[in-house]
Amino acid sequence: MAGSKSVRRLEKAPTGIQGFDEITQGGLPKGRPTLICGGPGSGKTLLGMQFLVNGAIRYHEPGVFMSFEETAEELAKNCVSLGYDLKGLAASKKLSLDYVHVERSEIEETGEYDLEGLFIRLDHAIKSIGAKRVVLDTVESLFAGLPNPFILRAELRRLFRCLKTKGMTAVITGEQGTDTLTRQGLEEYVSDCVVALSHRVANQISTRRLRIVKYRGSIHGTNEYPFLIGETGLTVLPITSIRLEHAVSKERVSSGIPRLDSMLGGKGYFRGTTVLVSGTAGTGKTSVAAAFADAACRRGEKCIFFSFEESSSQVVRNMRSIGIDFQTPLDKGLLKFYAERPTLYGLEAHLASVHKAIDEFKPKVVILDPISNLTSVGIESDIKMMLTRIIDYLKVRQVTTLFTSLTSPGDVIEQTEVGISSLCDTWLILRDIELGGERNRAMYVLKARGMAHSNQIREFRLTSRGIDLVDVYVGPAGVLTGAARLSQEALEKGQEYIRRHELELKKINLESKRRAMEAQVAAFRGQFEAEEKEVKSLIAQEEMRIKGATHLRRNMARMRKAD
Amino acid sequence: MKPKPVGGGNKNRDTLWELRLYVAGQTPRSLAAFSNLKKICEDHLKGKYHIEVVDLLQNPKLAKGDQILAIPTLVRKLPPPLKKIIGDLSDTERVLVGLDLRPKF
Numbered sequence: 001m002a003g004s005k006s007v008r009r010l011e012k013a014p015t016g017i018q019g020f021d022e023i024t025q026g027g028l029p030k031g032r033p034t035l036i037c038g039g040p041g042s043g044k045t046l047l048g049m050q051f052l053v054n055g056a057i058r059y060h061e062p063g064v065f066m067s068f069e070e071t072a073e074e075l076a077k078n079c080v081s082l083g084y085d086l087k088g089l090a091a092s093k094k095l096s097l098d099y100v101h102v103e104r105s106e107i108e109e110t111g112e113y114d115l116e117g118l119f120i121r122l123d124h125a126i127k128s129i130g131a132k133r134v135v136l137d138t139v140e141s142l143f144a145g146l147p148n149p150f151i152l153r154a155e156l157r158r159l160f161r162c163l164k165t166k167g168m169t170a171v172i173t174g175e176q177g178t179d180t181l182t183r184q185g186l187e188e189y190v191s192d193c194v195v196a197l198s199h200r201v202a203n204q205i206s207t208r209r210l211r212i213v214k215y216r217g218s219i220h221g222t223n224e225y226p227f228l229i230g231e232t233g234l235t236v237l238p239i240t241s242i243r244l245e246h247a248v249s250k251e252r253v254s255s256g257i258p259r260l261d262s263m264l265g266g267k268g269y270f271r272g273t274t275v276l277v278s279g280t281a282g283t284g285k286t287s288v289a290a291a292f293a294d295a296a297c298r299r300g301e302k303c304i305f306f307s308f309e310e311s312s313s314q315v316v317r318n319m320r321s322i323g324i325d326f327q328t329p330l331d332k333g334l335l336k337f338y339a340e341r342p343t344l345y346g347l348e349a350h351l352a353s354v355h356k357a358i359d360e361f362k363p364k365v366v367i368l369d370p371i372s373n374l375t376s377v378g379i380e381s382d383i384k385m386m387l388t389r390i391i392d393y394l395k396v397r398q399v400t401t402l403f404t405s406l407t408s409p410g411d412v413i414e415q416t417e418v419g420i421s422s423l424c425d426t427w428l429i430l431r432d433i434e435l436g437g438e439r440n441r442a443m444y445v446l447k448a449r450g451m452a453h454s455n456q457i458r459e460f461r462l463t464s465r466g467i468d469l470v471d472v473y474v475g476p477a478g479v480l481t482g483a484a485r486l487s488q489e490a491l492e493k494g495q496e497y498i499r500r501h502e503l504e505l506k507k508i509n510l511e512s513k514r515r516a517m518e519a520q521v522a523a524f525r526g527q528f529e530a531e532e533k534e535v536k537s538l539i540a541q542e543e544m545r546i547k548g549a550t551h552l553r554r555n556m557a558r559m560r561k562a563d
Numbered sequence: 564m565k566p567k568p569v570g571g572g573n574k575n576r577d578t579l580w581e582l583r584l585y586v587a588g589q590t591p592r593s594l595a596a597f598s599n600l601k602k603i604c605e606d607h608l609k610g611k612y613h614i615e616v617v618d619l620l621q622n623p624k625l626a627k628g629d630q631i632l633a634i635p636t637l638v639r640k641l642p643p644p645l646k647k648i649i650g651d652l653s654d655t656e657r658v659l660v661g662l663d664l665r666p667k668f
Contacts, residue, residue: 101630108661111596111650116587116634117619117626124623146633146649 010217013061013133013169016054017047019236023221024212028193033160033170035190037181038197043208043229044173046082047197048135049075050233051171053084055133056094061169063133064096064125068141072097082233096125102145109147115155119162126166134163138173140184153184160189181213192216198224207346207382210236226348226385237351237389246396248272253365253400256295257288259469260428263445263454269426270450271364272398274391276421278405279430283441284462285404286310288428289367290319290326291467292402297329301364304336304357308373312337323466336361342374347386350374354390358399365400371420372406387420425449430460433481440481442472459485580604580612581641585626587619587634592651596635599652607664637661 012026021027028034028051036044045067052063067075075097076086089095098121125131139156146152163170172190174182176198181187187194194213199206209224227236252267255275261268269275275292277285289305296303307315315337316326329335338357342350358366368390374383387403394401403424421427427446432439441460445453458469459481473480473488480488584600586593597616604612619626619634629638629647639646639662648661659665 098627100632102632106645106647108646108648108657109650110648110657110661111653112592113633113635113650114592115632117585117631117636118633120587120619120623121626121631124626142632 012218013055014059015047015051016058017050017234017236019225019227020210020234023225023236024193024215025218025220028169028171029215029218030169031164031167032192033163033168033172033190034193034195035172035174035182035187036195036197037174037176037187039176039199042176042197042199043227043234044197045070045137046229046234047195048137048171048173049079049084050082052095052133052135053079053086053089055169056089061132062094062096062129063135064098064122064129064131065135065137066098066100066122066125067137068100068102068139069137071099071101075099082231093129096129096131098122098125102142104145104147107146113151115152115159118155119159122159123166126168132167132169134168134170136170136172138175140174140182140186143184149184156186157189197227202379207348226382228348228352230352235352237348246272246392247398249398253299254295255288256291256293257467257469259458260288260443260467263456263458263469264426264448265451265453267451269400271400272395273400273425273449274395274423275400275402275426275428276405276424277402277428277430278407278421280407280432283430283432284460284467285406285430286315286369287319287322287324287462287467288430288443289369289402289404290315290322290324293335293365293367294319294324294326294329296365296400297326297332297334300334302334302336302361303329303365303367304338304361304363305367305369306354306357307337307339307369308342309370311339315339321464322462323464336363342376347374347382351386351389355393358394358397363399366394366402368401368403370404370406372404384420388423391420391423435480435482436484438482438484442481443469578611578642580608580639581615582612583615583617583629583638583640585617585619585629585631585634585636585638593635595653596637596651599655599658600637603652603655603658603662607659639663 011030012024012028013030014021014027015024036047038044049065052065055061055063065075070078072086079086086095086097090097100118100121122134126134139159142152142156143149160170160172172186174184174186176196177183177185181194181196191214193215196211196213198209198211200209208227208229210227211224212220212222225236227234229235249271251271252269253271254261254268255264277288279285293303293305305312305315310318312330316330319326326335330337336357338353340350340353344350345353354368371383371387374386391401403420405420424447426448428443429446430441430443433442434440441462442457443460444455444457447453457472457474459472461468461470473485475488475492582600582604584597586596597614600614604614617625619631625631629636631638633649635649635651637648637652637658639648646661646663648658652658656665
């Protein structure tokens with residue numbers, strides 16, 4: 001683990017850009033130049049500017065911004081929208097803006113020269129405010145302004161070395177080339193840290209991405225991370241930035257469906273967990289979601305309902321048909337709808353809008369209905385990343401979330417289209433059971449982390465009074481629902497009667513047999529007793545006879561006077 | 564090779580030429596630039612020029628005003644328009660072109 005030791009030793013300058021410091025484990029290499037390359041409009045200048053302004057305000061490291069493209073005025077104007085007061089910072093000597101203008105038509109080359117002028121300007125700017133950070137944006141435009149690229153290359157190499165000697169944490173931006181990272185091959189000179197920004201459009205949806213191409217002497221996230229340019233500037237959205245360290249709650253919240261609560265250990269979902277409801281079309285996913293939202297509002301908790309399919313009034317109307325009144329909590333301000341077509345903007349922007357809505361409203365319960373609809377604006381892995389981030393974000397805030405997801409009938413039922421099932425704590429599956437010419441809904445709990453839950457399939461019924469779960473018939477004839485269940489139950493009742501009757505008969509039979517047996521036993525005993533009596537009297541007679549004979553003999557002897 | 568100035572000659576014949584040479588310390592290149600400039604001025608603008616030498620090492624602030632990057636840089640402040648000539652001015656032909664003392668081809 002020699003590598004990890006040096007990681008600790010490598011000093012870093014935090015950028016203060018949300019997410020960026022996490023993926024670089026602390027920021028840019030301190031005292032070294034970093035190259036940021038990307039196409040036009042990819043956010044290079046903004047990244048550099050945020051690095052400087054955050055440095056000046058938060059980390060007490062003044063910075064020099066040397067712009068080769070925009071004037072100081074333009075820069076200041078552009079940054080006002082982000083809430084940066086560049087002029088104020090410049091006035092308080094925390095920031096120095098220097099616009100380097102090179103006009104090819106004004107310049108005539110007449111012999112040898114070097115860029116000492118640029119060096120002096122930079123050095124002067126650094127010294128005048130005691131700068132620790134430098135941004136050169138973008139130094140490549142010198143190649144268009146100065147005639148001799150050989151001198152320029154040699155001088156740029158010298159410039160970067162000079163920045164390093166001065167111990168400046170520098171950001172050098174470069175325009176992306178066709179095959180190389182930068183058009184002029186600046187990556188050859190700046191080799192400590194290279195960050196690539198891109199702005200890609202796939203299926204008409206644009207996503208900005210950031211990647212750390214290399215970071216000498218430090219481990220770093222290697223993925224392409226999506227990032228946003230929003231009202232507060234740049235935000236990188238790394239999954240890994242949110243560690244799995246959120247506190248968990250033992251509190252339970254009702255699902256709004258009493259029988260479902262009892263299936264989930266009698267109490268409902270855990271607070272702050274993620275519930276996934278998946279099923280084919282028309283299985284009642286939105287209704288399950290609505291029941292949960294309704295239960296939250298009844299408890300007096302705030303709830304946001306992101307609807308990607310139906311307008312809010314449509315949801316309100318439809319849910320009234322199953323006895324859920326959304327109008328009251330809406331009026332009370334407990335419930336909020338965000339009905340947006342997914343195609344309205346890209347995934348990242350959706351993520352941002354979800355974040356913003358949650359930050360503003362601070363709900364306890366969030367519904368996203370349905371997440372499968374997002375496939376129209378992104379590929380599966382992107383959606384999974386986005387949802388992971390939403391889930392993490394909500395979990396940290398102890399918000400209970402319910403997603404619904406549409407599965408197509410041909411699919412494996414235990415598979416959601418966007419593959420987030422593993423991220424969910426509780427997973428309810430809704431399905432159709434088609435039997436005997438009718439179609440019935442069924443529900444079961446596929447998983448429920450951390451609680452004892454029923455393994456049974458329940459019939460799921462939408463009534464005008466709400467959602468009801470009924471035990472399905474599970475027997476030798478299979479799983480039966482609806483009318484089939486009722487008829488099977490009637491049939492079984494009849495069979496039961498007959499069986500009971502037969503049993504009764506058998507009991508009676510047995511009783512009579514026992515009586516017969518007992519009568520026989522009595523007869524035998526009587527016979528035996530009679531015989532016994534007879535035998536005994538015979539024995540007595542015989543004994544009497546023997547006694548009598550002996551007596552007679554003795555008397556006769558006495559009479560004969562025998563000796 | 565015409566001995567007489569043409570370009571700059573037809574306008575501003577009598578105006579003063581204000582030239583500023585930016586250097587950074589007494590390097591051989593700066594010294595060469597200055598002596599080359601002096602010679603060219605003596606040959607073509609005798610009596611109506613003024614050379615100001617700015618050493619940026621002593622006055623780094625001045626680099627910003629004239630947008631100086633390369634050293635040495637010669638700036639023609641007057642007559643307008645502003646012209647910049649970079650390098651040690653060893654290529655006399657190009658200096659003359661740059662100063663508008665000789666028409667471009």
